[in-house]
Amino acid sequence: MGSYLVRRLFLILPTLFGASLIVFSFVKAIPGDFISVMLGTQRALLTEEQAEALYRMYGLDKPFILQYLGWLKSVLQGSMGYSFRSGQPVLKEIIARLPITLQLTIMATLLGIVVGLMCGAYAAVKREQFSDFLVRLVGLVGLSLPKFWLGILLILILSVCFKWIPPMGKVVNFTENPIANLAQLGFPALTLGLGLAAEVMRISRSALLEVLGQDFILTARSKGLAEHVVLLRHALRNALIPVITFVGMQVGYLLGGAVVVEAVFSLPGIGRLLVNAVYQRDYPLVQGCVLFTTFMFVMTNLVVDIIYAIVDPRIRYD
Amino acid sequence: MFLENTMKGLRGGGATHRKTRAVCSNLRLKGGGIMRWLVALISLSALVLVAIGGEVPEYGGKLILARTQDVVGLDPHTATAHASHRVFELVYNRLVGLDKDLLPIPELAQSWVISEDGKEYTFYLRQNVKFHNGANFTSADVKASIERILDEKTGSPVRSYFVEIQEIITPDPHIVVFKLKRPLASMLIYFSLPNASIISKDLVNADLNKPENVIGTGPFKLIEWVPDQYMRLKKNEAYFEEGKPYLDEIEIRIIPEESSIVAALRTGEVHFALIENPVTAITIRGIPGVQLSAIPSLRYHLVFINTSRGPLNDVRVRQAISLAIDRQTLIDVAAMGEGVVCGPIPPSNPYWAVPVTELFGYKRDVEQAKLLLKEAGYPNGFKVKLMAPIGEPATAIAEAQFIKAQLREIGIEVEVEPVEFGVYIDRWLKADLDMCMGVNAGAPDPDFYLYRYFHSTGPLQFVIGYWNNPRLDLLLDQGRQEVDLAKRRAIYAEAQKILAQEVPFIWLFSGYEYFAYVDSVKGFVPLSTGSIEYMKNVWLDP
Numbered sequence: 001m002g003s004y005l006v007r008r009l010f011l012i013l014p015t016l017f018g019a020s021l022i023v024f025s026f027v028k029a030i031p032g033d034f035i036s037v038m039l040g041t042q043r044a045l046l047t048e049e050q051a052e053a054l055y056r057m058y059g060l061d062k063p064f065i066l067q068y069l070g071w072l073k074s075v076l077q078g079s080m081g082y083s084f085r086s087g088q089p090v091l092k093e094i095i096a097r098l099p100i101t102l103q104l105t106i107m108a109t110l111l112g113i114v115v116g117l118m119c120g121a122y123a124a125v126k127r128e129q130f131s132d133f134l135v136r137l138v139g140l141v142g143l144s145l146p147k148f149w150l151g152i153l154l155i156l157i158l159s160v161c162f163k164w165i166p167p168m169g170k171v172v173n174f175t176e177n178p179i180a181n182l183a184q185l186g187f188p189a190l191t192l193g194l195g196l197a198a199e200v201m202r203i204s205r206s207a208l209l210e211v212l213g214q215d216f217i218l219t220a221r222s223k224g225l226a227e228h229v230v231l232l233r234h235a236l237r238n239a240l241i242p243v244i245t246f247v248g249m250q251v252g253y254l255l256g257g258a259v260v261v262e263a264v265f266s267l268p269g270i271g272r273l274l275v276n277a278v279y280q281r282d283y284p285l286v287q288g289c290v291l292f293t294t295f296m297f298v299m300t301n302l303v304v305d306i307i308y309a310i311v312d313p314r315i316r317y318d
Numbered sequence: 319m320f321l322e323n324t325m326k327g328l329r330g331g332g333a334t335h336r337k338t339r340a341v342c343s344n345l346r347l348k349g350g351g352i353m354r355w356l357v358a359l360i361s362l363s364a365l366v367l368v369a370i371g372g373e374v375p376e377y378g379g380k381l382i383l384a385r386t387q388d389v390v391g392l393d394p395h396t397a398t399a400h401a402s403h404r405v406f407e408l409v410y411n412r413l414v415g416l417d418k419d420l421l422p423i424p425e426l427a428q429s430w431v432i433s434e435d436g437k438e439y440t441f442y443l444r445q446n447v448k449f450h451n452g453a454n455f456t457s458a459d460v461k462a463s464i465e466r467i468l469d470e471k472t473g474s475p476v477r478s479y480f481v482e483i484q485e486i487i488t489p490d491p492h493i494v495v496f497k498l499k500r501p502l503a504s505m506l507i508y509f510s511l512p513n514a515s516i517i518s519k520d521l522v523n524a525d526l527n528k529p530e531n532v533i534g535t536g537p538f539k540l541i542e543w544v545p546d547q548y549m550r551l552k553k554n555e556a557y558f559e560e561g562k563p564y565l566d567e568i569e570i571r572i573i574p575e576e577s578s579i580v581a582a583l584r585t586g587e588v589h590f591a592l593i594e595n596p597v598t599a600i601t602i603r604g605i606p607g608v609q610l611s612a613i614p615s616l617r618y619h620l621v622f623i624n625t626s627r628g629p630l631n632d633v634r635v636r637q638a639i640s641l642a643i644d645r646q647t648l649i650d651v652a653a654m655g656e657g658v659v660c661g662p663i664p665p666s667n668p669y670w671a672v673p674v675t676e677l678f679g680y681k682r683d684v685e686q687a688k689l690l691l692k693e694a695g696y697p698n699g700f701k702v703k704l705m706a707p708i709g710e711p712a713t714a715i716a717e718a719q720f721i722k723a724q725l726r727e728i729g730i731e732v733e734v735e736p737v738e739f740g741v742y743i744d745r746w747l748k749a750d751l752d753m754c755m756g757v758n759a760g761a762p763d764p765d766f767y768l769y770r771y772f773h774s775t776g777p778l779q780f781v782i783g784y785w786n787n788p789r790l791d792l793l794l795d796q797g798r799q800e801v802d803l804a805k806r807r808a809i810y811a812e813a814q815k816i817l818a819q820e821v822p823f824i825w826l827f828s829g830y831e832y833f834a835y836v837d838s839v840k841g842f843v844p845l846s847t848g849s850i851e852y853m854k855n856v857w858l859d860p
Contacts, residue, residue, distance in 0.1 A: 163585050281740055
């Protein structure tokens with residue numbers, strides 16, 4: 001396990017390098033650049049000298065490969081450069097948005113796992129009964145609802161019926177005011193978590209149904225174990241692998257930012273940062289965000305692999 | 319008549335500004351009698367207002383303003399985004415301001431004199447104005463600011479408006495003289511642009527995109543900016559306008575989704591909002607406790623035509639396209655009825671705009687359009703591409719789809735190309751297009767937007783395929799230099815008629831600038847430029 005971990009950790013470096021190079025090339029390939037997006041059609045009012053001065057100021061006068069190497073150098077020196085738009089260090093911009101993204105990911109994932117597993121187990125036990133159909137139907141609806149629509153609907157209901165909406169545009173830290181913080185993030189987490197719960201419910205239900213049909217469950221039941229013990233200790237643990245795989249992937253995506261929900265609830269997360277950076281061709285910021293999300297994705301995968309081994313001792317990494 | 323007289327008094331040409339100057343100096347120098355009467359009159363009207371239940375401004379309070387876009391750059395001389403301009407209007411001042419009718423009024427300049435030949439502008443500056451860092455404002459700051467704009471290294475797009483300046487002289491700390499190479503009737507208006515904000519001379523070499531270097535003389539000081547979240551501005555206690563601003567603080571919050579802004583207005587979470595999408599505006603109109611101020615915008619929606627590409631190089635084809643589009647129905651269908659049909663100068667600029675009924679192509683005539691296409695050699699129409707930027711403005715795609723449907727009736731097959739804004743700009747700058755949708759920022763003076771597109775030496779000529787017209791060239795040159803207002807108006811009226819006839823653009827409509835606010839917000843004056851500079855007049859009714 002130890003050597004496996006070391007090997008995996010070493011693999012992170014080439015992964016990050018590859019991802020950054022690919023994204024840098026792609027973003028550069030999109031027509032338009034920071035100066036023309038910033039100035040819009042007024043870019044055409046600049047003289048040659050003015051334009052050159054601006055491109056030089058942002059280092060955009062250099063050839064593609066030199067720009068990339070310059071960026072790489074700044075990363076190796078522990079900095080990620082400065083955002084074109086805000087003039088602030090890229091690292092600072094990312095760190096400022098990290099708490100929101102992390103908290104949203106954790107809350108949505110917990111909600112998804114708890115609700116999803118409970119409903120999945122319930123539906124599996126009540127297989128082909130009315131309540132199974134009902135849970136599956138609700139799950140299907142939850143899965144089909146577009147998140148932006150659900151988010152807007154939630155805000156509309158809150159504002160019209162309760163004359164209240166979560167605080168917008170300004171983040172309240174959990175340590176400063178836990179209640180206001182949970183009020184701010186609860187509804188976006190709910191919006192994200194419901195879809196996740198629906199998916200977890202479907203996966204856990206089918207995995208449980210498969211496990212419940214196996215011989216060792218029959219053995220457990222024949223030993224006279226209570227049904228909840230059979231379900232929780234024997235069946236659920238064995239049905240968790242596909243759920244973990246799925247949740248792991250989702251956590252990776254969520255850490256990359258939930259753009260739509262962030263926009264609807266006006267939360268400054270990583271997702272909006274990256275999308276705005278792409279729109280504005282803020283190359284250092286795009287690179288920084290991509291490096292960060294790739295790193296988070298790789299780490300999540302690694303953690304998922306470790307959890308596999310813990311949940312199912314038959315899985316070994318030698 | 320009254321309007322015309324007011325305009326004559328203040329707008330445009332140099333001769334008229336000499337009158338303004340005379341009025342200003344009367345008040346200032348021989349002040350005694352007139353000033354006493356004025357003060358008495360103002361006090362009396364204040365008393366009357368209180369007596370009849372009028373409202374007296376309250377000091378204090380924090381106003382929360384919501385909008386979808388954060389600033390794109392904080393350098394007042396280079397950032398062109400409207401979102402950035404709204405901040406400049408609060409933090410900086412210009413030499414010249416605009417009143418609610420977009421007429422030039424004193425701002426940092428208390429008064430001005432324009433020489434007989436229109437080539438020398440002398441500004442008498444306010445005394446006792448301080449920058450947010452405590453430094454005194456003098457003519458050296460004005461000189462440094464305009465020189466920074468003129469310096470090519472700054473990369474300022476407004477440099478092109480000031481290139482006629484030959485020399486800037488500061489004979490006194492409170493007098494600045496601009497000597498021009500040739501007369502430029504629109505010069506005063508250029509000094510009122512947010513991009514002509516006056517910065518401290520000590521900061522000309524600083525990175526003005528950094529929030530700590532945002533130091534102006536304006537009514538509010540920038541004290542904190544968290545990108546994509548909020549910006550906090552505190553009252554400038556030393557602001558030069560007596561008694562203003564009323565608010566202690568403004569917090570600008572970024573809420574990217576307009577429907578969420580509506581919800582926040584409904585609950586009172588925000589006091590004030592800048593709205594872009596007409597659909598949102600319509601929603602707001604029905605909400606009790608929320609006011610919507612919709613003022614006809616100077617911005618106008620249009621179709622750019624690349625006249626260097628066939629068949630669009632034939633004027634008959636362009637006329638046919640213009641005749642085939644029913645602009646009022648386009649407003650009703652694509653913009654929910656939120657707009658006014660416009661010609662080359664939008665009706666929100668009433669002094670200069672020629673009514674569309676007097677312009678060619680504003681009455682839909684499909685038969686005539688077909689006839690013109692046939693004469694041009696395209697009896698069966700042709701195929702053409704129409705690029706449309708997604709979301710800029712919100713109605714761009716809907717407008718393009720509508721035009722596609724209307725042009726099909728005369729046999730022209732339009733392919734709508736929806737593109738992301740950055741791609742749109744890139745292609746626009748290369749004139750890589752047949753036709754494309756767009757919104758142009760208008761300006762209080764016609765020279766500003768007509769010369770750069772339609773004069774054969776205009777810097778934006780390339781985008782319409784270098785279309786030009788000798789008669790129009792002559793008119794635009796005359797319009798630049800003519801100081802007599804009535805003559806200038808006649809010049810631009812003829813220019814508009816030529817443009818509508820020749821169709822290098824298809825002018826569609828101008829929408830509204832929307833400002834939504836809860837009932838407790840008082841005193842706001844909307845401007846058709848979308849400016850929020852009158853935030854200094856706003857107060858909160860507790």
